Amino acid sequence: MVAPPVRTGLSLGRFGAMREAGLIVIILALCVAMSFASPHFATWGNVRAMLMSFSIEGIVVVGMTVLLIVGGIDLAVGSVVCFAMVVGGSMFLMGLDPWTACLIAIGASALVGAGMGFFVTVVGLNHFITSLAAMVIVRGLCLVITKGTPLSLFTLPPEFKAIGQGEFNGVPYVIIIFVVIVVLFDFLLRRATAFRKVFYTGSNEKAAEYSGIRTRQVKFWVTVLCSTLAGLAGVIYMSRFGAATPTFGVGMELNIIAAAVIGGASLTGGAGTIFGAILGIALLSVVTSSLILLDVSVYWQDMIKGCILLAAVSIDHFLNRRKS
Amino acid sequence: MVAPPVRTGLSLGRFGAMREAGLIVIILALCVAMSFASPHFATWGNVRAMLMSFSIEGIVVVGMTVLLIVGGIDLAVGSVVCFAMVVGGSMFLMGLDPWTACLIAIGASALVGAGMGFFVTVVGLNHFITSLAAMVIVRGLCLVITKGTPLSLFTLPPEFKAIGQGEFNGVPYVIIIFVVIVVLFDFLLRRATAFRKVFYTGSNEKAAEYSGIRTRQVKFWVTVLCSTLAGLAGVIYMSRFGAATPTFGVGMELNIIAAAVIGGASLTGGAGTIFGAILGIALLSVVTSSLILLDVSVYWQDMIKGCILLAAVSIDHFLNRRKS
């Protein structure tokens, strides 16, 4: 009598799966169209290029999605990515070995998240304004640390650079790390008790409190998680580019949030999946690559990109509405 | 028995007044401190510079606040401001008289708003993703129209340039227009029947609908209003700068939204005042100006600015919490 739950016991269960189905169809349709339009599209080189281009951002998307589910938002991710690069880079230049430097950088990013978490949960500000202030402050810190000049990390040892630039059997480490994180968090978000509390808190904070969930703690730790993942992305970028630029990641936050929202995360909390969010960033990336591949005029690229985005989201919305 | 409405019958009545009181105190405190710290602060030249720096943006803030109250958000305002400049400018260069050109530009901006309104109310997308797509599309349109080069509108007639550059008894017209719009919309938002519906829709869309309010229409027109005001700001910028740059207003949206949120607008709708939002943008402006005036190292400016912002918002929050 009772239908078996699909994939998860969460309300999003079957519906969630459908959401993603819509996006998958759209992305596949785009890819097929592109394969006909450009002979270069369906090559391993190009697929690899597209994967590479969004895999580090994808790590940030994971954190943002969890934060959106709890009802928060983080405008500071771009700054934190940069902060991690800059802190890691300058630690390394001060003589630390790169691994320790990176750990410190990720730790510093987590601290930024803890600071935001403090203002949100203890002082009681909202995530938007807190993270906006953090965005400005952290970007300022990057300027202070670098004195405005990019740090050249040319001397990073090759075994460290390998993380961002190397491959394992032809598959870049970056992609491996990305896939591991996505699979891990997708699993945890669907199954782990701790992450279940994230859904409860985001869906109805008051009801969560009335269920004995310490919602402030949940929000705090999710805020920290988001910044920590941004920090991780930052050190991977550092390894990839062998540099730390104080202006890196400006404007990244909107792209990240857009990806999560396209993938079904709700800005009011309580809904969202990692898998969907990753499809969201993949969509954005495929569109960008396609326009370049088709050699569309730079003046028209933005416009067409925006239109495709709007069309994709509308179609996705339409497909989901029909099914539900 | 029934308490007389304070200032207004606004639900937020007295509480609203208090919110703003907190901000006013903070801004005044900053100003007094600055007058002691720098002899240049309390000069008409500096005050004029500060007022000028936020008065045109202030017009955009008005529209954004109304949109936030209805529960929406518009990430495209920066692009629309630029769009109005570019459309007005190219119409003028095509031979139209500048007034007609501006009317067309404002009309075009309103059309952008109508387009977004369509996707929100008819297709059913949310404001965030719709306006994000619009931001990209409209920016793209600006590039397409200008082919990437700024339009030089040096030949604009002086009586038109006077709007943006002229003065009336020593007070720039820009400031006069700004004050008129702010006062008008503040009044309307508190007293006009049509704008009360905006509050109701934003506070609880279902409840408003059950009362016979056509909430979709309300949301549609508020979206149009926000874009129209952005368009108006755009043509004033055009008159002020005598130019139309395709990259103008990039990143403006966050500043605008931040101002409204500092001023008490809620991202979930149902709360906000024009007066508060204007205080918000004034605060941001005073902080920026002060740092420049105090000759604070550029490396430190962003950081200090962010910290002051965070402190101000926290104090404001604290004052309001104690009073309420």
Next chain:
Amino acid sequence: MSGGNVLEIRKISKHFGAVQALAEVDFMLERGEIHALCGENGAGKSTLMNIVAGILAPSSGEIRLEGLPVHIGSPAEAQRLGIGLVHQEIALCKDATVAENILMAATNARRAPLMNFSELNRTAQKVMNRLAPIPVTRRVGALSISNQQLVEIAKALTLDCRVLIFDEPTAALTEAETQALFCIIRGLKQRGISIIYISHRMAEIFALCDRVTVFRDGRYVSTDRIAEVTPDHVVRRMVGREITQLYPEKLAGEPGAPLLEVERLSDGAQFSDVSFTLRRGEILGLGGLIGAGRTEIALGVCGLAPTTQGSIRVDGQPVAIADYTDAIRAGIVYLSEDRKHSGVFLDLSIAANVSALDLRKLTRNGLVDRRLELTQAITLCTRLGVKMGAIGDPVSSLSGGNQQKVAIAKQLSVKPRVIIMDEPTRGIDVGAKSEIHKLLRELAADGVGIIVISSELPELLGISDRVIVIRGGRIAGEVTGAMTEEAVIRLASGVGGNFADVA
């Protein structure tokens, strides 16, 4: 033939996906009558009313108003046609004042470009006072749930209606407000307005209504004159079987040892100096008028609201309760009276709702054991008779009463030592209600201490072993033994012996 009918509903069907909420139901409303609509939770009552009020579109069927077929596409159209609805779920603008909420429809219809707040407040206060003297300049968000319910009713009274629908208006009201409401409804009837009245309280229906229609499982069952049927009769039609005993047997012997001892508890505002003892195995009732502070006391005991003074002992041991998690650890759980805002997670699945209170029990190696979760949810939901599509469906797809059952299931999932239930059977049908009562009694027999806060006096007296009455945030007295409604009302309203035990 249909001359006397204001509203005729013919063969209306409605399905949500696979769920058939209504199957070709008919319903006739005569001019100037008060027509009761009865049925179990999930029978389709609210769905039909939402269709009539333009909120939902029917899948098929026809609606006639004054004999003419009408299409009701939106609430605005319904209002133009003179159909008003008091919603089962409170839908108010929390950020606006009471006055603005009451007159929202009028504001919407106004031609004048500017608001006239003083007139608005005056008019609204007049309407409000007919029900209860709630100051109309207050923000709705600052009102308790029961006061919000009154505002919701007042709102409907301002509409210029031919047909006025009340969907469980009294679920959160006490006797006094209920009586005030009945006066108003009878007055409306005198003015020729036709009324549909939905309630699970048989006493109300038989006191107020002229005719009664029963739905079962989305189907029309019968329509009768009230004078020609008995409550048992109606219940049998609704449930399809006999409900022999409305309330379970009370505690036979003496209650056990003290379980929860509350001493001189105050919160500095809503209540003060509250002391009482709950014993093992007993069901303690908390009575009082709206706004007496019963909810606040419960919140204070559970650590959901701060207290300034007092101590709490469980099993004789003092416990420090700083937040609700501490309370749960100490074995105390609380069922909120405000289902929508603090009771359920509307967007999450039924299963996830049921397991929210104690995830630890379902956790294996840090992961939620979904088989266990489903078994638990299905067991409890079946026991409480939740009518649902699938256990994975969101709670928002349930009828009001079924949502309440899910909220109760959540409380029962943890095997607590003390259960505090605030308006537990709000909106729950007769059959399920007696099932819940039975369950509570069984829990009590197992040694659990239970506190029930209820505004429905018969229920309070029927289920409790003794009743403490709260007035103005203080304990006004205790009613034990052969408890009468009169005794409780006297204490609650402060008429007669103050602070005296009424035996």
Next chain:
Amino acid sequence: ETANPFKCEPGEKYVMNVMVSGVEYWFPVYEMFKQAGQQFGCETAYTGTPEYDVNKQIASFDQALAQNPAGILVHPMNSDPFIEPINRAVDQGTAVVTFAADSPNSKRVSFITSDNLAEGTYAADAVAEAMGGKGEYAVLENPGQDNHDKRVAAFITRMEAKWPDMKLVGRAASNQDPTKAYQAVLSLIQANPELGAVFMPEANSAIGAAQASKENGSKVRVMLADVNANILDMIKAGEIFGSVNPNQGMQGYMGFMLLWLANHPDLIDPMNDTARSGKNGMAVPFVDNGFSIVTAENADDFYWDKYLKRRGTKGIEE
């Protein structure tokens, strides 16, 4: 004997004003601006807004102006928006010189820059020569920023005019973002496996472009304008082909001179109509500060930190 006329009055102050004031391009400019000021015994100050926002830059310009400096060396983010502020400054007696970007329709007294067209042209020649005059190339752009657009346009024009066998196969907007540049170059390489060079008019994109090139066998020559420590390291390591770098020091030094001269027109007595027309006889309309070509050989001379250490100053902080 006459007193040395090349001296400032007490309180004579010269200000430099820029947008995105935290980035290093401006620092060498201000370093020499400051040096010239010190040699003349003038006060100097570095002002601007950390944001990339014309409105904010104008606000900072206005604020600087409110303090009545003797002159402002400004990099106007967009040309025409600065007409009114510059004119207001000139009318109040503050001389204005633009650098690196101009506001030609304003009353600014001089404009000093490296020639963006020459930079683009040189870059094109260097790339084409290295490729033997034959092959495919692409450009990354930042549409809307005037000096960047000029460099790109000049680069392409030169290729078309002088190197007919060089084929433009792709244009993409990277908007000074390393990640966008990275993605763009990866895609360009996929679409055009024979891609031999990519040009971009600024340094930020180069980090991403060079990485993309490196991951694909370093066959793509990365050519850019401007330098920073990271770019220099990559040039030295051969990961970046080269860069054209404006002579920032001359921009600052000559910028100061132009301002100072404009403030002291009484020092000269030219044979023209300046006395009658009331024009400023000291006005020099245009100065080209030239540019350098940075390659592996000379890269060491362009490190800002080494330069600062060598000079022993505190950079923009004084």
